[in-house]
Amino acid sequence: MIHYRKVLELHDEGISLRGIASSTGHSRQKVTEIIGLAEKKGLVCPLEEEMTDKWIEEFLFPEKTLEASGRHPLNFDYIHEELAKPNVTLSLLHHEYEAECRANQKIPYS
Incomplete structure (x- = not known):
């Protein structure tokens, strides 16, 4: 599972893309995609408590849901x-x- 919340929080702290990729275990391309979509859709830190990884995934990638x-x-x-x-x-x-x-x-x- 991708840790969307951690990626966005680390980006907000000013950590480099390489640093985020190495600490979360995801590729730099995936980190860049997550950050770009979050900025495009207006998702900024600090994140609310109910914004879990699953919620963020459904918000950023609605086409991945079963209904879609x-x-x-x-x-x-x-x-x-x-x-x-x-x-x-x-x-x-x-x-x-x-x-x-x-x-x-x-x-x-x-």
Whole structure:
């Protein structure tokens, strides 16, 4: 997991990109991308307590969220219940899942 909060806080302290990259274990390109997006979107330090790494990731990269991917999520509880029944296979459940996705204009996982 990327430590977005730490990257932004170190940048606010005036640490160099190389210093931030080495202390967080991320590449300089990723650090530069995070800082650039944060400045572009107006995210500045000091950060509030509720601004966790997950919150910052969703704010900076909304396209990474599951809803934005266009894929229909799997219902693992339903799959587990159905597999307990006789003559039900994963292939059958996946075929039903694909049919449901196509009916709802969603992209199924393969």
